[in-house]
Amino acid sequence: MHPTFAFYRETLQNWPFICAARAARLPFKTLKLRGGHSLSLLDAREEIWAYHSIFQDHCYDKDFPEIPHDGNIVDLGANVGIFTLYAATRLAPQGKVLAVEPNPQCFHLLLRNTVTVQNVTAWNAAMGGEGKLYLSADSLGASVFNSEEAVDVINVNTVPASQVLSFFPTIDLLKVNMEGAEYPFVLNADETLWKNVNRLALKWHDESDVAQGHKPAELRDRLRYMGFSVLRHEAIWTRPGLTTGITTARRG
Helix, strand or coil: CCHHHHHHHHHECCHHHHHHHHHHCCCCCEEEECCCCEEECCCHHHHHHHHHHHHHCCCCCCCCCCCCCCCEEEEECCCCCHHHHHHHHHHCCCCEEEEECCCHHHHHHHHHHCCCCCCEEEECCEECCCCEEEEECCCCCCECCCCCCEEEEEECCEECHHHHHCCCCCECEEEECCCCCHHHHHHCCCHHHHCCECEEEEEEEECCHHHCCCCHHHHHHHHHHCCEEEEEEEEEEEECCEEEEEEEEEEC
16 A cells, blocks of 8 residues: 555545545545544645644654643644644643634634644634735645735734743743744744743745745744754755745753
């Protein structure tokens, strides 16, 4: 069996349907996970890769095997809740998760996808920006910054970093995937608010308009200045005009 289909069989109840749909390039909208949970997808063609990245490759947590099962996790840029559900059921099943997502369509599915768990708090708001969200052709690319990929703009609520970072007394893992907003979030950080953050997994953008001229090395250096040990800092995907990567770091 193809490794991808073997992964589906291991993690999904409806794996025969998903395998057939992927093989025939047919649309699908729901991943029925083993254990009784489901993931409704807004943009399956893109979000299936997020599912792979999170559930198979463990992109956000593979550097942190010691995350406590009763810990606190913050998911910034939660999209439809794929990592939120993963965190709530696998990383911190006895802990709590705060998920923040500005896109109303994604947020609607985030609520649906976490209805089977009791340890998630969800906020429909943008981290930073000026109350505008620029939508892209796919569900993963919405940003508080305008870019050549924007196809529409909507008004959204915003939430300050201080409210997010003080929600839990201790944040055992802070996951950030905010399409350019990672730069002001980290570079303009109030260091006192970050002292309760023990681990960080941060996706970043390079060369894209949403990076606003910033470079990933600025994030790495700022985290080190704030007292983090950087574990991984690497590009993970690239195409002309856009590189995305990840930085993981631990306090101390």
